[in-house]
Amino acid sequence: MGDLSVSQVAVRKKLLAMFFFIIAFTLSLVGRLAWIQIVRADELYDQAWDQWNRSIPTRSPRGSIYDRHGRLLAGSNTVETVVALPPRIEDPRLTAELLAPLLEMSADELYRLVTMHRHSIYLKRKVEPEVSQAVRNLELPGIVFTTEGKRYYPNGTLASQILGFVGMDQAWAGVEVYYEDYLKGREGRILFPSDARGRQIPHEVRRYVLPKDGMNLYLTVDETIQYIVERELARAMLEFQPRQAMVIVADPRTGAILAAAAKPDFDPLRYGDFDEKYWPLAPATQSFEPGSTFKMTTLAASIEEGLYNENEYFFCTGYASVAGHNIGCWTAGRGHGSISYLLAVESSCNPAFINLGQRLGKEKLFQYINAFGYGQKTGLDYPGESAGLVFNLSQVGPLELATSSFGQGVSVTPLQQVMAVSAMANGGYLMKPYLVREIRDSDGSVVYERKPEVVRQVISRETSQKITWIMENVVLKGSGINAGIEGYRIAGKTGTAQKVGPGGTYIGGEYIVSFIGFVPIGDPQVIIYVAVDGATRGAQWGSQIAAPISRRIMVDVLNYLQIAPSERPPLPEARLVEVPELFELTVNEAAALLDTQGLLLRLVGEGQYIVNQTPKAGAKVPQQTQIVVYLGDSKALPGGAIGLPDLRGFTAREVGDVLNWLGLHLAAEGSGVAVGQEPAAGTPVQRGDLIKVYFSSPLELER
Amino acid sequence: MLQAGNAALRERQPLPPGRIAAPAPRARARTFAPGKKGVLVLLLFSCFLLGLAIIGQYSSMVALQYRLGRAEARLAALRDDYRHLELEAARLGSLARIELLARSELGMREPESDQLKILTASSSRENGAKPKE
The missing domain is CATH 3.90.1310.10 (Penicillin-binding protein 2a (Domain 2))
Known part of the structure; x- marks a missing residue:
């Protein structure tokens, strides 16, 4: 019996141990279940979702x-x-x-x-x-x-x-x-x-x-205006063979950009084949010294402050002495002599503007420079806009004041200039430029609409009207004459700025020529800015390169926008001028002579002197006619074998004249401007040879 | 049903003398009245119909889903076609192409400056033209 009891106790103990073991095991399972189902439920559900599901x-x-x-x-x-x-x-x-x-x-x-x-x-x-x-x-x-x-x-x-x-x-x-x-x-x-x-x-x-x-x-861009702009830029690249050319066309009343481009540009489908520097919109992202177009800022400030009297006389000696430096006028030492301030402005006299800047003083001048938006981003809805560079007031001494007065020592973007001159045109309001006017969802509902935005009023309406009248005179009688269009009242200003090299010094013989203008006066609807950087053919003057490009664009834009002429155009006879004798003159001498007549200089060949011209001296031609001249080192047309000149950019009539001088025959193909030739430019040819010239739209070259 | 039938048969047989009629057999309680049988049949039939309706509804939903899928695919294809055509129309209507065709196929060229005459609104009126209303 005793053995049996001991055995029963042992069995009971084992059963009890087993019972507790099962209880503990069950409890651990319940605990684990709770851990999984309650504590980590969300996390594990997400993991399971990823395993069960595909997307x-x-x-x-x-x-x-x-x-x-x-x-x-x-x-x-x-x-x-x-x-x-x-x-x-x-x-x-x-x-x-x-x-x-x-x-x-x-x-x-x-x-x-x-x-x-x-x-x-x-x-x-x-x-x-x-x-x-x-x-x-x-x-x-x-x-x-x-x-x-x-x-x-x-x-x-x-x-x-x-x-x-x-x-x-x-x-x-x-x-x-x-x-x-x-x-x-x-x-x-x-x-x-x-x-x-x-x-x-x-x-x-x-x-x-x-x-x-x-x-x-x-x-806000208009495809047709953009096309006109790019076509004329492509033509300018052929005609003047510059490093770069750019244009902005905008509405001065609203700040809406109607067209903007620079050449060379790139094909967005093959962007990798083009240099990255051609990807951005240069008129908004590049800044450079503006030259004389910046003088309008000094003038506007002077008029607003009552420091400008157009009947007051000024004597230009050809330079102005400032802080021990002689700052020259563009007349290269000759000087304008005694002229009224109105004439000084029309002829873009540097010393006269230095004088106006000195009258304003650095605080006032830079107050207006900043108020017109220079040195700050305009706020265009475009990436990488440049703010340009103007002096801090603390850095401005007499020399900086003088150079800033006529557009040297400051760096501005074409877009800033367009907005500043728009303010001068529209009654004094600086507008914020914009490229996108509306955003719609895929159903066509408008989700965003841009309204014109006034940044500030910079000058009064009276000052705006005054400066517009002065700029109109620049186009009627001054350096902007080659931008004029019959029947339209146009205001404008040319600029020729020396280029600054990487070391901060000016590069000899390298210029950025420009023109800025708006039309029609009274109700300005279009403002245009043209800049050509480093032209290698033609006289590097704003009046000879930028103004005619502006005119070509504006003629088509005004026609497209159906802006009617505001006044009766002069009779054809009234616009006739006599072609001067250009034989033996240098390019700059000829350009200066033609500029006063409102004629344009076009160069063919290489050399120092003009050896032939068409139309001939004494002929009566309308203003803005191109006078094509042949350059040579000797003072006669070359005989024997000659190097065929580069004919690209000329019209069929001009090519015919040039080949006729050289005793060559023309085989023309297509219409438009010359975009190619056989043989190539520079190939030696003999009198009587046949020259094949291809004419087309200049944009064809880009395709 | 078979049990219920036998019970009914037993009821109709006469009892022997001296025998007390036994209480009704339990099976009698399980017999169905004719009305209840009909309800059961009706219920089963209703369930059958309901099942059919659910299956029909489900298959109709599946068919609609297929139609919807096809319509969506068609819509996507049409949108794709529209984008293709919009691009093609823009390419064909590009100003550069029109200028090229005008020059090369129609032989058109720009007028020279001496072929252009600028007219103002006042000069049009003087020439007898009616003002644009």
Whole structure:
């Protein structure tokens, strides 16, 4: 019995131990369950969601960009991307070799991609439809396609610097990048439960994140005005062969930019083939010394402060002595002599403006310089705008005051000048410039509308009217005469600024010539700024290069905008001037002579002296006629074999005249301006040879 | 049902003498009245119809989903076509192309400055033209 009791006690103990063990085990399981189900529930649910579900991205097309009249400037389309699924590729080497010529990639690179340990990999993104069709025709196992959006610019290079461009996944320049958040839209997603192989379980769509289409931008830019501007810039690049040329056309009443461009520019579809320095819109991102166009600021300040009297006389000796330095007038030492302030302004006399600056004093002058917006960003909705550079008041001594008075020692952007002169034109209001006037969603509803914004009133309406009248005289009788258009009242000012080199010193013989003007006086609707940097053909004067470019653009713009002439144009006879004798003169002497008559100088050939001209001396021609001259080192037309001059940029009539002088025959092809020639410029030719010249729109050269 | 039938048969047989009629068998309680049977049939039939309706509704929903999917795909394709055509129209209507065609195919050229005459509104009126209203 005793043994039995001991045995029963032992069994009971074991049972009890087992009981407690089971209880503890159960409790630990319950605890673990609570840990999983309560404490880590959310985290584990999310992990499980990712395991059970697959998502397909649904891409929405990027918003389009339109001009002010709704004409498409940039749009998107769907194209295919070639994708490899390496586990399903049967013969990687053959696949790589077959795809290489179609995708324009090396077979080795493709082989490396298709043998990677990945479920899928992009081989080439956003290929053209014909390429994807050719790849599809190969019916290669493991090669599939997915669709993506691709940006297109139907007008090619037109407005490329304003628009910018889009890389593989995001925008990189222009309004494309400035308005990226509006344009790109939002990628959508379809989330669905999947089986172990990743296949969708039917009818089990659990969540659908709707894609949001990109919004559409409506610019202030007018496609037609932009085209006119770019065509004339391209022509200027041929005619004057400068380093760079740029134009802004704006509405001075609102600050809306109607057109803006610089040449050289770039093709947004092949942006990688162009130098990065041509990507930004130079008129907003580049600053340089403005030269005489800046004098309007000094003049406006002087008039507003009552320090300018147009009937007062000033004596220009050819230079002004300031703080021990002689600052020369552009007349190269001759001086204007005794002239009224009105004439001094019309003839852009540097010492007269230095005198006006000294009357104002540095505080007042720089107060107006700052009030007109110089030295600050204008606030244009465009990336990378430059603020320019003006002296701090503490840095301004007598020399800085003097040079700033006539546009030296300051660095400003063309856009700042356009806004400042707009204020002078519109009654004194400095406007904030803008490029996008409206943003609409994909349904066409307006989500943002830009209204003209006044920054401040800088000068009074009376001062504005006065300065407009003075600028009108510059175009009627002064250096702006070559910008005049019959029947229209135009105000303007030319500028010729010496270029500053990297060391801060002026570069001899290198100039930026410019013209700024607005039309029509009384109700200015268009303001234009033209700058040509480093022209290598022609006299480097604003009146000879920038003013005629402005005139050509404005003639077409006024016609396009249907702005009627405000007054009866002068009779043709009244505009006739006599062509002066230019034989044996240098280029600068001839330019000075022609400038006073309102005639234009065009150069052919190389050399120091003018040896021939057309029309001949004594002929009566209308103002703004181009006088084509042939240059040579000896004072006679060359005989025997001669180097064929560069004829690009000339009209058919001018080319005919030049070849006729040289005893050569013309075979013309096309119409427009000369864009090419056979033989090439510089090739030795004999009298009687046939020269083939191709004429076209200058923009054709860019395609 | 078979039990219920036998019970009814037993009821119709006469009892032997001296025997007291036994209480009604328990099976009698389980017999169905004709009205209840009809309700049951009706219920089953209703369930059947309801099932059919649910299946029909479900298959109709699936069919609608397919139609919706096809319509969405069609809409996406049409939008894609629209974008294609919009780009093509813009390319064909570009000013550079029009100028090129005007020069090369129509032989057009810009007028020389001496071929242009500027008219003002006043000179038009003097020439008898009616002012634009």
